[in-house]
Amino acid sequence: MKVTYKLEAFEGPLDLLLHLIDKNELDIYNIPIKEITDQYLEYVQAMQELELDITSEFLVMAATLLSIKSKMLLPKPPVIEFDEYFDDMDDSLDPRAELVAKLIEYRKYKSIADMLRDKEVERSLVYTREPEDLTPYLHVVQENPVEGLDVADLLFAFQRTLRKLANRNVVARIRRDEISVKERIREVVDLLKIRGGKLLFSRLFDYEMTREEIVVTFLAILELMKMKKIVCYQNQLFDDIVIQAKEEGTDFDTQLPTDEINY
Numbered sequence: 001m002k003v004t005y006k007l008e009a010f011e012g013p014l015d016l017l018l019h020l021i022d023k024n025e026l027d028i029y030n031i032p033i034k035e036i037t038d039q040y041l042e043y044v045q046a047m048q049e050l051e052l053d054i055t056s057e058f059l060v061m062a063a064t065l066l067s068i069k070s071k072m073l074l075p076k077p078p079v080i081e082f083d084e085y086f087d088d089m090d091d092s093l094d095p096r097a098e099l100v101a102k103l104i105e106y107r108k109y110k111s112i113a114d115m116l117r118d119k120e121v122e123r124s125l126v127y128t129r130e131p132e133d134l135t136p137y138l139h140v141v142q143e144n145p146v147e148g149l150d151v152a153d154l155l156f157a158f159q160r161t162l163r164k165l166a167n168r169n170v171v172a173r174i175r176r177d178e179i180s181v182k183e184r185i186r187e188v189v190d191l192l193k194i195r196g197g198k199l200l201f202s203r204l205f206d207y208e209m210t211r212e213e214i215v216v217t218f219l220a221i222l223e224l225m226k227m228k229k230i231v232c233y234q235n236q237l238f239d240d241i242v243i244q245a246k247e248e249g250t251d252f253d254t255q256l257p258t259d260e261i262n263y
Contacts, residue, residue: 013061014106033072037065071095184220192245201241
C-alpha cells in the first residue's frame with residue numbers, strides 16, 4: 001500500500017508548528033504537546049522519506065518537542081499553597097512557556113510580513129513616471145506693495161502729494177481751431193466745381209469730422225440754398241440727397257457774400 005505525502009513549503013520549524021496549531025484549531029497558550037509532537041515528527045519523517053533537505057533547525061525543534069513531552073509526562077510535585085509571588089513562579093515552570101513565547105512572537109512578525117507583502121503587491125500595480133518641473137503651475141503670490149507700512153506712512157505720503165499738487169500753478173489754455181460758415185461754403189463750392197456742379201450729400205461727411213464741423217456743414221448747405229445757389233433733391237424715397245448747382249458755369253466766388261456770416 002502506497003502512501004502519498006503532499007508537503008507544503010515551510011520557512012522554518014516555527015512556521016510548521018503554527019501551521020499545525022491553526023490546522024487543528026488549538027489554543028496556542030495551552031498546546032497539547034503530545035499531539036503536536038506526533039504530527040511534527042510525522043512531517044519530519046515524511047520529508048526524510050521524500051529525500052528532502054532537512055535543516056538542522058527542524059531536527060532541533062523535534063528534539064525540543066520531545067524534551068517538553070518528556071517533562072510533561074513526569075509526575076507533578078504536590079500542590080502547596082503559597083502567596084501570589086510563588087504562584088507566578090510556579091506558572092513560569094511550565095516547560096511549554098518558552099516555546100509558546102517564541103510562537104507568539106513569530107506569529108506577530110509573520111502577520112507583519114504578510115501585510116508588507118500585500119503592500120508590495122499593491123504598490124507593484126502602480127506605475128510611475130519621471131518627475132516633471134511643476135514650477136509653471138505653482139501659485140504665484142503677488143507681493144504686497146504696501147507691506148510693512150502703517151496708516152501714518154500712508155498719511156504722510158498723501159500729504160506730500162497734496163503739497164506737490166499745490167505748487168503746480170501753471171495753467172495752459174488750448175484754443176480750438178474754429179471753422180466759419182463762410183469757409184465751409186467755399187469748400188462746398190469748390191467740391192461742386194470739381195464734381196461738375198453735382199455732389200452727393202454723404203460726400204460732405206466722414207468719420208473723422210467733429211460735431212462742430214458737421215453743424216457748420218449743415219449751416220453752409222442751408223446758406224447756399226438761401227442764396228439760391230444750389231438745389232437739393234432725392235431721386236427716390238430714402239435715397240441719398242443730391243446737391244446740384246443752380247446755374248452751371250456760374251462763378252461762385254463773385255457771388256458769395258463779402259461780409260462774414262455769423263451763426
